[in-house]
Amino acid sequence: MKQQIFSITDLAREFDVTTRTIRFYEDQGLIEPERDGQRRLYRRRDRVRLMLILRGKRIGLSLQEIRELFDLYDAARDDAPQLQEFVRILARKEQQLQEQMEDIRVVLGEIGQLRAQCEKTLDKRLPDA
Amino acid sequence: MKQQIFSITDLAREFDVTTRTIRFYEDQGLIEPERDGQRRLYRRRDRVRLMLILRGKRIGLSLQEIRELFDLYDAARDDAPQLQEFVRILARKEQQLQEQMEDIRVVLGEIGQLRAQCEKTLDKRLPDA
DNA sequence: CCTTAGCTTGACGTTAACGTCAACGTCAAC
DNA sequence: GTTGACGTTGACGTTAACGTCAAGCTAAGG
Numbered sequence: 148m149k150q151q152i153f154s155i156t157d158l159a160r161e162f163d164v165t166t167r168t169i170r171f172y173e174d175q176g177l178i179e180p181e182r183d184g185q186r187r188l189y190r191r192r193d194r195v196r197l198m199l200i201l202r203g204k205r206i207g208l209s210l211q212e213i214r215e216l217f218d219l220y221d222a223a224r225d226d227a228p229q230l231q232e233f234v235r236i237l238a239r240k241e242q243q244l245q246e247q248m249e250d251i252r253v254v255l256g257e258i259g260q261l262r263a264q265c266e267k268t269l270d271k272r273l274p275d276a
Numbered sequence: 277m278k279q280q281i282f283s284i285t286d287l288a289r290e291f292d293v294t295t296r297t298i299r300f301y302e303d304q305g306l307i308e309p310e311r312d313g314q315r316r317l318y319r320r321r322d323r324v325r326l327m328l329i330l331r332g333k334r335i336g337l338s339l340q341e342i343r344e345l346f347d348l349y350d351a352a353r354d355d356a357p358q359l360q361e362f363v364r365i366l367a368r369k370e371q372q373l374q375e376q377m378e379d380i381r382v383v384l385g386e387i388g389q390l391r392a393q394c395e396k397t398l399d400k401r402l403p404d405a
Numbered sequence: 406c407c408t409t410a411g412c413t414t415g416a417c418g419t420t421a422a423c424g425t426c427a428a429c430g431t432c433a434a435c
Numbered sequence: 436g437t438t439g440a441c442g443t444t445g446a447c448g449t450t451a452a453c454g455t456c457a458a459g460c461t462a463a464g465g
Contacts, residue, residue, distance in 0.1 A: 156441075166442085171423060185430075185443050205379045207336055210422075220390075234394050237387045244380045250334045251373045258366045265352065265359050265366075284412075295412085300453060314413050314460075338451075 153189040158197055172200060175210050177217065206244065282318040287326055301329060304339050306346065335373065 159166045172178050173187075178196050180187040189197075196217075203213040219233045288295045301307050302316075307325050309316040318326075325346075332342040345365070352362045 154441085165424080167425085168423065170443090175422095187442085202379055202383065205376060206383055230394050230398055234391055237391055237394075241384060241387050244384055247334060248377055248380055250331055251377055254331065254335055255370060255373055258370050261349075262363055262366055265363050269359060294454080296455085297453065299413090304452095316412085340451085 151190060153194060155187050155189065158189055158194060161194075162197060162201055164201070169197070172197070172210070175214060177210065177214055207247065280319060282323060284316050284318065287318055287323060291326060291330060293330070298326070301326070301339070304343060306339065306343055336376065 153161075155166045155169055158164075159169060169178070173180070177200055178189075178193050180189045180193050182188065199217075200210075200213055203216070204210075208216075216236070219229065219236065222229045282290075284295045284298055287293075288298060298307070302309065306329055307318075307322050309318045309322050311317065328346075329339070329342055332345075333339075337345075348358065348362045348365065352359045
């Protein structure tokens, strides 16, 4: 078994965020670590949550959107209407992400062209290379 | 030939942003429309710029990053060192975008799984559907 | 002439996502 | 006992990207 309990600085170091950030996520209701007195204790579940938060941010979700997804995912376990709502939200987000990927694909294409152009220009100017 | 000149509200409507937003981009040095007296006149070139800005935003660039790219692209025309810097920046951005696409791919996979799971649950509960 | 539509500048407000700082608790080591 | 590492809670500051007035210009229509 891997390590089960982490301190706040453990997680901060591992994911390269500040402790302030992690506490802020807690204020926003995104993580709820246990306590030993005052001190926060993070388990694997909390660590996974943090990973999900950070990945969510990387794909352009706001903290509020991330929390809504967490909430829905929790609530959806035993409530059919909630489940259907969840599915709808997922479909919408999937659509957005597809569009986002298309944008990225386009930009990558342009970057490729620009690079080729740049390198051609550089070759002309430095024919000795 | 298509229309050559646009008012600020033309562009605002077409791209679904406010005029305030467009003026803000001008303050930030991202667009420089001509003037007829006070009034701003936008040409096709400005329209393209606005498109690029909005697409940049969609892939997660800040306005500052977008301006840097514009500036570099302009400056790179006749300065070899600038060109090389430009190529480096493009390479870095390309790397980031690849990672971002990978994140999105992962999330899309998870969304698919969640949906399947949700629908399975719904089927069990509503076997008449 | 007056109004209305559309545009202008400027100033201040707002939200998200933290950073920064102060003041304090706590536990092991010296 | 005090020092230092680590942690805590507030409270206030900051940046980006606009929103929201306020106050005024200007050309066209009635």
